[in-house]
Amino acid sequence: MVLVNCREREFMKINLYDVFQSVWRLQGGNPIRSAYRSLLIAGFCLVSGCATHTVKSTSYTPAIQATENVSENLLLDVGIAVFDPGIDELSSSQEEIVNQDIRIAESQYVPFLLAETLQRTGNWGMVRVMPNTTSPMDLYLSGTILNSDGESMVLRVTVEDSTGERWYTREYEEATSRFSYEPTQKRQNDPFQTIYNSVANDLLAYKQKKVGIADVEEIRAISELRFAKSFIPEAFENYIDVDRNGEFELIALPSSQDPLLGRLRTIRERDFMFIDTVQDYYDTYARQMREPYDSWREQSFYETLELRELEASARRRIIAGGVAVLGGLAAATSGGDYVTQTGGAFGAGAGAYMIKSGFDKRAEAQMHRESLRELGESLENDVAPRVIDLQDRTITLSGTVEEQYEQWRKILADLYAYESGGL
Template identity: 45%
Template sequence: MMRTLLSLFFGMTLLTGCVSETVKSTSVPVLDAPATLTPEAELLDVGVVILDPGISSVEDEEQVYPEVRKAEATFMATELAEVLTEQGGWGAVRVVPDDRQFSDLLVRGTILRSDGEALELKILVSDARGTLWLDKRYQGITSRYAYEQGTRVKQDPFLAVYRMIANDMLAIFNRLPSEDRVTIRQVAEMRFARDFANGAFADYLEEDDKGQISLRRLPAEDDPMLNRVRGLRQRHYVFVDTLQGHYSGFAEDMYSPYQEWRKASYEETVALRELESEAQREMIAGGAAILAGVLAQTSGSRTTRSAGAVGVLGGGALLKRGLEKRAESNIHSLALEELGQSLDAEITPRVIELEDRTVRLTGNVEDQYGQWRELLADIYAAELAALEPPAPPADSLPAAPESRDS
């Protein structure tokens, strides 16, 4: 009996001394470039929507910090837009506040995991016709080497994720016939026109029950209302291009502290995993030692009872150590949350300079964008009111009614 108890005790003690090792690897793919020069009429503009932080879908136990995730959502959208721009296979690539867009291509995403060690994104890419290009999950895993000073100068540790997305998008674009590329651009323009002048352009598009949009017809190139809409769309681009400076500036300011946060988060992720594993082992070992001690206390042998007392004391110490290590994990979590709050405070309202006026918008970027859309509708209504409908051609005028003799 005594031999069995001692074997159990020392076996559990050795278990707590085991060292766990985590090995991760990653590789950054080459960024694919267009094989041939794409005609301007076929270049597709891309809108990258600020990512969904993914806060609502995570479990309470996960180490997710809302302030950090919100900042990451903007940062990662900006990083992806920069990679797409670098690729050189697209028209204008813009970061946009939401999916109320009529870009030729729209990229939406959700952050599934981001802890400095791994980044996992769910990406949806669709064109103006409603055709889904991509619905995939992308994951990148990095190592501590990525965060060492001088290792990588201004290179995101998860560049591989953005490049994989860009390469998949370009591969689909390369398989797309020229006429489809042109159609996507036309549908995007008509969707914008329909949104701001529904009465005039409602009949140009047709949408089926699956959300697929197709062209029924196109207005004449010299249509005055179409020209007004194009002017309005250009003003919209001016506003969104102004936002690019905001997003780029935010990403630039965020880069250095964010990489430090990622480095700390990487270390904490690995440390927390080891602490939780070690704490669990020690608590299991402590529980087993206490159980063995209790059993030994009931033995009739004095020697066995003495060993049982040692087992109870030793088991209690192991349990205490395990609980202390879990408390240490909570301290690390609080420190990261404080850092996340400082990152979230970087976003501030801005005054937008347009070509013909200065627009003062209040609130965050999403609020400002909503106010801008309302302003666009007002601009279009004012211009439409000033636009006299063209006189019909002479040969299309109705004939004067013949007079009748009474």
């Protein structure tokens, strides 16, 4: 059973299988049956030509909050990378309607919403969109936007921890309904909030199922030591090692009283402050982007739906018309009596008309494609400067901070040398 969404947007149920069965049973050498079959096929195609088969889900998946109390030092900090806009993975048909600048804007917007979702669950420590990969976090999420057109969104998300162990890579797909764009709904949730909730729930489920307390402690220790090692490699290289698979192994733990470790913890706090500042940038960016982006998505939703319906309708009409023409011609030429020949001719004519209407639909679809492109350009003008501003600010701040870190690295190296008797 399939939910058929007609152009009038009235839902009705059609058992496609039953229809095909009934048509196919009309077989045999009876010419009347043969003509009737041709007409039935053509009629069915006409009916189906105005319909598109879209599976809609109106169920809302809430983000799950863990019920058990977890000590704060056992909460994993999560870093989310800016997503891959997925431009390299666009199909040729997608390339026509996907605006690359919007995808790039989304690649910064989507991880921010995901971070907000994960943070709100309370299941994790700090959840931040990461400006770069130099700050090791306990968990690291990266993703690719495979599709986003206002009507559906497809994401591929990869999760790995600070040891380098990949937890999983999964694809998430959600087709939203028009109700998600109702003003009251939009105010409360992002139209694709369910997809973020699903990612959050999967992450929690994996952690609860496969990651024990000892693992959490090891992950946290390794992320701290990786950070320390990035500042003073010679002082911390003996605590962690990299195995053949490129995963980090904990060899030993430094003393908690180690003054060098204390200094690095202090610096790491500063690193978190830096990441928090970048988070403020993303927050500003998301708020700037939200209104025009939601507006674009809403319009794109209807345009995409229309486009999909028209494309499907055009395709079906052309195919059905072709079949009807062939069937009609066959009946007209090889029919043994007048009725069959007349029926065949009538079927061929109907098929030809159907092919023509298919091409009309295709032209109409092209108009919607143009409309989508214009919508994209309109949003692009709005968000592209903001993306550039966000990137500029992030890169500038990262550069400044990195410069400061470089100086601290030198001081720490000298301190280590003095304190270890190297000088």
